[in-house]
Amino acid sequence: MATKPSRGAFIVIEGLDRSGKSTQAATLLERLQSRNIPVKFHKFPDRVTPIGQMIDSYLRSKSDLDDHVIHLLFSANRWELAATVEQTLNSGTHIVCDRYAFSGIAFTASKPSQIPFEWCRTPDISLPAPDLILYLDISPNKAKERGGYGEERYEQEEMQTRVREVYRRMREETMAVGSNRESENRPQWVEIDAGRSVEDVGKEIWIHVEPFVQPSGISKPIGRLWM
Ligand code: FDM
């Protein structure tokens, strides 16, 4: 049995649609579970809650909502799980999370309505911050070739191209030296070339995750987004 760490690590996987997030999340979960490392999985949007059902209906174009409203619903959908996330981490269980607030900003800020980046970021301020962001980078062109595209809103190459640009901006801001936050309390943003085989991407992900899931655990407190 692995010993329980002081607190669990919060690991978020981000990327464009068809970048392989869900596959890699499943692989990572199996890796951890096979080592008896306690881990829980979350996925945003969580389409099960009442708010999640509204989001699901919007994404499948069954309903229409103002761009600000849907943005706030995505954020609310994270807030309704925030206390659970904290409890889970504090109990020593790690969390692997498929999409988080970075998706929220990247997609809304990429819309033709040109909602300002700072406005997009505001509702998620002070959510539990991830310790590690695994950004699966893929060109929209290559993602499109993987098929299964075009069934939901946002699954168009033009939109995905803009989304990738916003992700780049967030990566730069997260890694920027000279931000007023302590560097050790800053989430670590790792960019992974997701255009390779499932195995190769999985191996690289594990190299980055392993230091975060040691039995000694994580001693620093849970961070807050953008604070
Ligand atoms: N999405 C996801 C957003 O626009 N905002 C958010 O806050 C989140 C979490 O929802 F196109 C978008 C991203 C994607 C769509 O996500 C559904 P999945 O991972 O394909 O289910």
Ligand code: MG
């Ligand atoms: Mg999708």
